[in-house]
Amino acid sequence: MKHYKKMIQPYVVWAALLIVIPLILIALYAFTEEGNEVLTLSFTWKNFAKFLESTYVNVVVKSFWLGIITTFLCLLLGYPLAFIISRFPEKTQATLILLVTIPEWINMLLRTYAWMNILADNGIINQLLDLLGMRPVNMMYTDFSVILGLVCNFMPFMIIPIHTSLSKMDKSLIEAAYDLGATPFQTFRKVIWKLSIPGVLNGIMMVFLLSVSTFVIPKLLGGGQYMLIGNLIESQFISVGDWNFGSAISLILAVIILIFMSLMKRMDKQEE
Amino acid sequence: MNVRKSSIWERIYLGIMFLVMYLPIGVVIAFSFNESKLPVRFTGFSLVWYEKLFADHAMMEALLNSLILGVLSCLLSAVIGTLGAVGLSRTRWRSRGLMEYISILPLMIPEIILGMVLMAFFYMLRLPFGMLTLLIGHTIFCVPYILIEVKARLEGLDPFLEEAARDMGAGPLRTFRDVTLPLVMPAVLSGSLLAFAMSMDDVVISIFINGPRLSTLPIKVYTQIKTGVTPEINALCTIMLAATVLAFAAWYLCKKLTGGKEEDEQQVD
Amino acid sequence: MxxxxxxxxxxxxxxxxxxxxxxxxxxxxxxxxxxxxxxxxxxxxxxxxxxxxxxxxxxxxxxxxxxxxxxxxxxxxxxxxxxxxxxxxxxxxxxxxxxxxxxxxxxxxxxxxxxxxxxxxxxxxxxxxxxxxxxxxxxxxxxxxxxxxxxxxxxxxxxxxxxxxxxxxxxxxxxxxxxxxxxxxxxxxxxxxxxxxxxxxxxxxxxxxxxxxxxxxxxxxxxxxEPENRFVANFIGESNIIEGVMVKDFLVEFDGFRFECVDKGFEEMEEIEVVLRPEDLDIVAPEDAKLTGVVQNTTFKGVHYEILVKTDLRIYKVQTTDYAEPGRKVGLSFEPEDVHVMYKMGAY
Known part of the structure; x- marks a missing residue:
């Protein structure tokens, strides 16, 4: 198969040039000063120190917390959904999974905007409450609205891997568990759940990755002062213009994600 | 055979979840036909926003930009992704593991970091921000979608097919063109479809590398939401949704007509 | 039990x-x-x-x-x-x-x-x-x-x-x-x-x-x-299945001849089917048998030969350790206990 070796060359060049080099560049920015114009290679911890000194730590904590809550809620709500779907006949399953993915085809901004209209102080829900003679509830620009937006947006990324692992599970394993005396609940706990863990871990990884680094949804549903890592990076690059500090934050975010992923991978290995 | 009928509670749960997932879409569609400009109360049916949409030059230009960008980046990444997938799955070299990791990196890196990285990189190269930078950027995150699909397809393929072709005297290029490529084509297509959708939907990366004058549709929507949306956007989205649903239906019909024999036979015994 | x-x-x-x-x-x-x-x-x-x-x-x-x-x-x-x-x-x-x-x-x-x-x-x-x-x-x-x-x-x-x-x-x-x-x-x-x-x-x-x-x-x-019907006889082992008539207890008629058998309890002149297992049939000289035919094909199967004998009405499958070359005229013989009479089935 020597001939195929040539085919990969353009791809290697592409990957090296446009994936690896830019990533190295960011590391350089993070450890240098005023590298905005020319790469003056004077090593410094200043960008990281700035991060620790200020209240930025709170931003990271808040992002992390939001990511975990979102992931947890997606799992809590998504697992039963994937489970229910996996018990329909195969053709119905395919249709239901299609229905799960279709919302993803609508521009994410538009869906978020729709939520703004639904949750706003004079939005649809409050107008309904008004009709019922109840007091309006303030929902926009709160943790609730942000989490709702995140969960709705990232739910399919949890449902699909879980459904995949559930639907490819050999049904006779479930019958075998019943046969050996396991009640439906015991069968779920000892067989179905255990065998779906790879899918669950995949879903957790995806949703956490997406939600910890998001900035559009919190910005729209949480308002201007809702600061997460994503918003911080965006503002450093686009409005403030401190690329070095922005790079340092990105590096911290990347490290958080890497740690999280390797933890997940290790859990996956243990399950096997 | 042991597919139990789902209970009423399961169906209710399914219904509620789908309702929540589709609520925003319903709102978008409903308000695209709304007479009033305010997206809070439905005052009457009207197609005025559709008329305004087609008369809005800036909006149409953004749509055109998005389409051009989507098609080009999709084509470009189809070529690069397929070559990469074939290379990765058909060669045995030591650094293959690392290469595979790098190949999906653009999906694993948060969008915001990727956008930022590219902004810094293009700035360093003194590339003018505009269509070119957008194209490169979109291709970078589109390639993995195609690469993953094609690679999975190649790995499920019978290696003897290629060997048989070689055995019958086909050269490596011919083997690739006449045997391998047609076999992976469905994967290339479905990967491209996904890539196109991702390109059309991307706002985070584009914000960093679009430059001052060029606007794609998602960027236009993003800036409008911050300043104030006209229901034109709802109309546009409804059209896009309809197009997507139609495309799906066409794709499904094609599959039904050509694929024909699905595994319909149920084993009774 | x-x-x-x-x-x-x-x-x-x-x-x-x-x-x-x-x-x-x-x-x-x-x-x-x-x-x-x-x-x-x-x-x-x-x-x-x-x-x-x-x-x-x-x-x-x-x-x-x-x-x-x-x-x-x-x-x-x-x-x-x-x-x-x-x-x-x-x-x-x-x-x-x-x-x-x-x-x-x-x-x-x-x-x-x-x-x-x-x-x-x-x-x-x-x-x-x-x-x-x-x-x-x-x-x-x-x-x-x-x-x-x-x-x-x-x-x-x-x-x-x-x-x-x-x-x-x-x-x-x-x-x-x-x-x-x-x-x-x-x-x-x-x-x-x-x-x-x-x-x-x-x-x-x-x-x-x-x-x-x-x-x-x-x-x-x-x-x-003793397969009870044609389906069982066909499904279990190989067999020659012949339509016939039960003349009376212990006497069956098929292919134009009457044969002794060990079955009873059928109605007189009831239409039945007969199973003859290939290994129960023997190749004999034509003059020693009622059923005669020509060897059509002989295949070596390891322990035995499988011989197809064409009579006027049908082809019989015979399994025997004796060799018979194709084209030879032979007779088919069997014992009364080898004739298994079954009820006739419609659909099979």
């Missing part, structure tokens, strides 16, 4: 608009090795799944020790199953797979370990406790599946084509071992297969099924020697 353990009464089962079982009546006894035999789609697996509790019958009763259990879920039945593709839990090792049922019953850990060890010894897998089940060979997985079912000490073990996925040599060996295990544990085995040889070698009782109906119930010898 001892007591009735399971009684199936008028079982029917419909899937959508398709009737898979059309009134199954069957008694299964303690300590019996019973085989449900039939082509795919005959309803044998569905019958087994109803006994196991994975399916509910559309009508009819399943009695276990005289108690109706057809609505009882599988986990409340004293019945265990060995699945077609074994269905071992991939996330558990060999010992944990076998201990699955005992762990659910909260049996003492040391007792579990003891029982698992004993089971492994019985199926010949000592020392395999910690092995990964997904890395075992088909035959080994099969043994684990049997051990996993038997460790719960069920009253009945159901086996759904358990040897189907194994290669010929291991199959033979497993047939022997399964029979041995059944005699050792002394419980009822209900075995489903489409392989007639498997059914005949292992079973005490064979139930031949077709089209959702039982065709014949009997010992392997009865089933082979």
């Amino acid at each position: 001892s007591n009735k353990l399971i009684e199936l009464k008028d079982l029917t089962k419909n899937f959508d608009d398709q009737q898979v079982l059309r009134g199954i009546n069957l008694d299964i006894y303690e300590n019996e090795f019973l085989t449900l035999l039939g082509p795919s789609g005959c309803g044998k697996t569905t019958t087994l799944r109803i006994i196991a509790g994975f399916e509910e019958p559309s009508s009819g009763e399943v009695l276990f020790n005289g108690i109706e259990i057809s609505k009882l879920p599988p986990y409340k039945r004293e019945i265990n199953t060995v699945f077609q593709k074994y269905a071992l839990f991939p996330h558990l090792n060999v010992a944990d797979n076998i201990a699955f049922g005992l762990n659910l019953k909260k049996v003492d850990k040391s007792v579990i370990a003891q029982k698992v060890e004993r089971m492994l010894k019985m199926v010949g897998l000592e020392g395999f406790e910690k092995r990964d089940v997904t890395l075992l060979s088909g035959g080994q997985q099969q043994r684990v599946a049997i051990a996993r079912a038997l460790v719960n000490e069920p009253k009945v073990l159901l086996l759904d084509e358990p040897l189907g996925a194994l290669d010929a040599k291991i199959r033979k060996q497993m047939q022997f071992e399964l029979k041995k295990i059944q005699q050792e544990v002394g419980i009822t085995f209900i075995y489903v297969t489409h392989d007639q040889e498997e059914a005949l070698t292992m079973s005490d009782t064979v139930v031949v099924m077709n089209n959702g109906e039982i065709q014949q119930i009997g010992s392997p010898i009865d089933i082979y020697n």
